[in-house]
Amino acid sequence: GAGVSQSPSNKVTEKGKDVELRCDPISGHTALYWYRQSLGQGLEFLIYFQGNSAPDKSGLPSDRFSAERTGGSVSTLTIQRTQQEDSAVYLCASSLLQPPNTEAFFGQGTRLTVV
Amino acid sequence: GENVEQHPSTLSVQEGDSAVIKCTYSDSASNYFPWYKQELGKRPQLIIDIRSNVGEKKDQRIAVTLNKTAKHFSLHITETQPEDSAVYFCAASGGYGAQKLVFGQGTRLTINP
Numbered sequence: 001g002a003g004v005s006q007s008p009s010n011k012v013t014e015k016g017k018d019v020e021l022r023c024d025p026i027s028g029h030t031a032l033y034w035y036r037q038s039l040g041q042g043l044e045f046l047i048y049f050q051g052n053s054a055p056d057k058s059g060l061p062s063d064r065f066s067a068e069r070t071g072g073s074v075s076t077l078t079i080q081r082t083q084q085e086d087s088a089v090y091l092c093a094s095s096l097l098q099p100p101n102t103e104a105f106f107g108q109g110t111r112l113t114v115v
Numbered sequence: 116g117e118n119v120e121q122h123p124s125t126l127s128v129q130e131g132d133s134a135v136i137k138c139t140y141s142d143s144a145s146n147y148f149p150w151y152k153q154e155l156g157k158r159p160q161l162i163i164d165i166r167s168n169v170g171e172k173k174d175q176r177i178a179v180t181l182n183k184t185a186k187h188f189s190l191h192i193t194e195t196q197p198e199d200s201a202v203y204f205c206a207a208s209g210g211y212g213a214q215k216l217v218f219g220q221g222t223r224l225t226i227n228p
Contacts, residue, residue, distance in 0.1 A: 033215075033216065035218075041220070041221075042121075042218055042219065042221045043159070043204060043206075043221075045215065045216070045217060045218070048215045058116065091158065093216075102147065103149070103161045104149070104216055106159050106160070107158065108157075109158060
């Protein structure tokens with residue numbers, strides 16, 4: 001596709017349920033990032049995939065959060081046993097790694113609401 | 116790990132005046148510093164970036180300066196217009212390219228007509 005695509009755009013879930021958020025990066029982009037943005041707040045780093053290297057998971061807030069990237073392309077962020085504080089917009093971004101074309105392009109985000 | 120501090124959190128300027136947003140970073144190995152603009156309800160988009168081998172970069176009304184010694188960089192917007200109203204985020208990353216971008220907390224810029 002022409003840009004980073006995320007699905008669903010909006011997700012309302014009950015507390016305690018598991019959710020899966022999907023990110024389709026720009027074709028050929030070897031780097032993929034997940035960020036979380038609470039209302040009116042900044043971009044909180046969650047996880048970073050770089051090519052075939054082990055992902056940098058240092059930003060995941062708890063063991064309820066996990067992410068996979070299959071075949072170096074699509075990524076899924078899974079939140080288990082959701083809690084109300086998980087409510088936020090989850091943003092995915094992708095980029096090339098070789099300068100100078102290293103701009104990170106963001107998807108439109110998934111707005112998660114835990115009720 | 117890297118930590119990026121951004122100031123101010125809100126900024127209001129008169130149309131036509133200049134706006135300056137400042138960021139500091141902690142990791143001296145960081146070498147890539149992009150700035151993103153996020154309009155209400157939209158995704159962040161890159162407006163300008165700078166690498167550590169350059170002290171200043173300009174693109175029309177937008178400029179970014181970098182002081183590696185002091186580990187701070189700034190965004191300058193001149194001749195501000197209403198469409199400049201948005202939230203601006205600075206970021207820093209180490210290694211090469213846009214690797215593990217760490218963002219500042221954002222500055223909400225309002226341009227008053």
